[in-house]
Amino acid sequence: MAATVRERRRQETTDAILRSARTHLEQAGVEGVTLRAVARDLGIAVSALYRYVDSRDDLLTELLVEAFTEHGDAVDAAVDSALADDPDDVAAAITAGLRAYRAWSVAHAAQFGLAFGAPVPGYHAPAGRTIAVAVRPGSRIMALLATAYARGLVDDDVLTARASTLDDGTAAGFDALAARQSYPLPAPVIALAVDAFVRVHGFTVMEVFGQLRPLVSPADAYYEQLLREIVATLGLHA
Structure with a gap:
């Protein structure tokens, strides 16, 4: 059914509100995102915004x-x-996904900061709206690793070595994660994936927030080397 004129106008206004809020986020950080600033951009009273947010x-x-x-x-x-x-080529797909994880984050530092930076005082993200979308990158990489494991592409010696370093509590936690997210993977494979993601996310956080700049800048070559090491650590056969 075609949208009514009223529905289209409401969507257009909602989109304009979000564009304005994003601009303020990019220019002034989360402190710049206020209803008053957005209302001023749209040329309407603050009270009128409450029809939309x-x-x-x-x-x-x-x-x-x-x-x-x-x-x-x-x-x-x-x-x-x-x-x-x-x-x-699962290894190439994992590499491409992790490369994109960092590239998007660096190119959208303000949004990344909202998502992974310091908590906004008084704000609590609703789990029902945010968790499913937040875990998409990790879930996609985990699915690729599950594919590699099912095809026998993960080196048994790598899995044995990682299993030998897992304490019971951590292994239980990874087993619970696999059950909760329906990952058909044993704890050592989950551990390899988490190891990789901790390195990628930690690197990205340091770069986006300027903590990597005194050490290495630009960081492209450093990150590519990190990706090669991660793929090797995952024990993926060609």
């Missing part, structure tokens, strides 16, 4: 969902492109 927290949630969605889309696009080139 319930509060500033609601606006922050929309920005957060948008950030997580775009981040996940970037990783998915990179993985899909790699698999289109060679459906059997």
